[in-house]
Amino acid sequence: MGKSRNLKNRRSSVDPQTAHNRLHDKLDELEHILGPLGQRFSSAGFELALVGGSVRDALLGRPMPDLDFTTDAHPDDILRLIADWVDTHWDIGREFGTIGAVKSGVQIEITTYRAEAYEEDSRKPVVAFGTDLDADLVRRDFTIGAMAIRLPSKTFVDPHQGFDDLIAGRIRTPGAAADSFSDDPLRMMRAARFTSQLGLDPVAEVEEAMTAMADRIEIISAERVQVELVKLITGIDPVAGIDLLVRTGIADHVLPEVSGLQLETDEHHRHKDVYQHSLTVLRQAVELEGRYAEKQREAGMADDDPQRLRVPDFTVRFAALMHDVGKPATRRFQPGGAVTFYHHDAVGAKLTAKRMKALRFDKDTTKAVGRLVELHLRFYGYGDAGWTDSAVRRYVTDAGRLLSRLHILTRADVTTRNKRKADRLAFAYDDLEERIEALAKQEELDSIRPDLDGRQIMAILDIEPSPLVGKAYKHLLELRMEHGPLGPERAEAELRSWWETHGQ
Known part of the structure; x- marks a missing residue:
């Protein structure tokens, strides 16, 4: 199968003069750090330069959460020069020539000129310190990261035309x-x-x-x-x-599961291109993410609300990419040319969790992404069969803290070119969201609990703590999910009725 290149030919639209203006403005804004720091190194006979991503991001007008510097000074010299000037410092990266610090709320890292390489089959780089800025820059990853500002003179250094590449939208290496x-x-x-x-x-x-x-x-x-x-x-x-x-x-x-989405086609069996479909779902999830976040902001949703989206949201985006990774393992050809992928949601959830574990993701993120993959088909059938209030409650309860993200993933998963079908699915999901909102207002759906808690159950039935209490609680929860709030009197009657049958 040929590999897709239909996403190429994008170009970054950066105006050269605008980029220069941004850089000058940022240097002026940071003068309270760049000036004194550059002077300290210069007076001690050392070179210092703002370098790499800091220069690139300044040219692009991007946020600069920290500042990266490079120098011919070794770690001990760096510490000696900055210890009495910065607010705090640390040397956890000393082995690699890096000293970190904070000055006036700005995090900075100063690294000795270095040449770094991996030996064959080694996971750890071999580090050697250098003495020359140009030699340091040629060993950097890309030309757009091989630009520097010499301090304290603020001289722009660009031996590998990184600025031109940035303007042209190119990724190129210095060597x-x-x-x-x-x-x-x-x-x-x-x-x-x-x-x-x-x-x-x-x-x-x-x-x-x-x-x-x-x-x-x-x-x-x-x-x-x-x-x-x-x-x-x-x-x-x-x-x-x-x-x-x-x-x-x-x-x-x-990410072999993503590569594996490029299923070979068969002239007798037709199905959607799963790989391209997954890329489209990811793209649509990115678009929807912003819309949902804006709606939440306009609605005044609290920042600490578990449903509040943070843009960009890794969880929903990665779930969008991985949602169909169970299809290759579950593809079956049927008589007449049909193709099925039964249970690919469950299989995909397991494959996703396995991959994220291999990549050392934390348990909470892994669980959240896997759960979204597992639930991404739950909505289908809603528009045709209709759901009871009980089914809507279960949908919300099963999604839990991921409901907003499940909304995005489910809508993003509609990639059909059939406008009629797309409109029908969109209308059905609009209806489902409206029902969820209506039920939430009536019942505080986000925290569904039985009408009676464990203590009340034990008091009514005059029993001690035991597995029976949990069974009774689960029974009342099922009734709550099925019928909505019962009220204390009806809940007690239902509990006693259940006890007559299950009390022994």
Whole structure:
């Protein structure tokens, strides 16, 4: 099967003069840090430069949560120069030449010029300190990260035309791409992340090297891969980043379930292109995420409400990407050309959890994504058969804290080109959401409990704590789900009736 390239030819629209103006404004804004820090190193006979992502993000007008500097000073010298100036500092990265600190609420990292490479089959980089800024820049991942501002003079340094690449929307390496990825294979993941985050495209040499060296990603620790994957998924165009990983073969090693969605077709059996469908669902989830978050804001939803969405939301986006990964394992060909994927939701949930565990995701995130994958088909049939209030209550209860995200995933999963069918499904889900809202107002649906608690059950039945109390509680919960609030008198009558049959 040919690999998709239909997401290419995007270009970052950055105006050169605007980029320069942004940089100058940011340097002026940070003068209270850059000036004194640069002067301290210069007076001591050392070089210092603002470097890499800090310069790139300043040119793009992106947030700069921390500042990265590079220097010919070694860690002990760095500590000596900043210890009495910063608010706090730490040396957890001393082994790699990095000293961290905070000054006036701004986090900074200062790293000794270095050359870093991975030995064959090693997960740990070999670090050697350098003495020259240009030599340090040529070893960096991409030209857009190989720009620097020398301090305290504020001289712009760009030996590899990173500025031109940024304006043109290119991802290019300072030296040979194969050498760069051999030095640190994680850079291949970072290329895909920048494709998503910044709207840039790799040049042919970069993509060819990624394809040829895809298996080198396996020497990188799962934790580092996970960090890059999260940044990719939460970028402005995660579809482009994922598609790059798939067509270069890197996904075969880090997300093989996604690569596996490229099912071979059979001339006698037709079904939707599962891979392209999943990319479309992801793209639509990104769009819907913003709309739902805006609706919640307009409705005054509290920040600590568990349903409140944070944009970007990794959980719903990753669930959108993974929701159909159970299809390859469950595909069955039927007489007459039909294709089925029975139970792919349950199988997909297990595969998703397994992959996230391998990538060292935390248990809560893994459980949330897996649950969304498991529930993504629950809505279908609502428009045709209709649901009782009891079924609506169960839908909400089963989704729990993930209800808002399930709304997004379910709507995003509609990718049919049949406008009539799409409109019918959208109308049905509108109706379901309206019913959920109406029931929530009536019954405080988010915290459904029986009309009687455990203590009341024991008092009415005059029994001690035992498994029977839990069974009675579950029975009353079932009645509550089926009929709504019963009130204390009816609940007690129902409890006593149940006790007559089950009390022994």
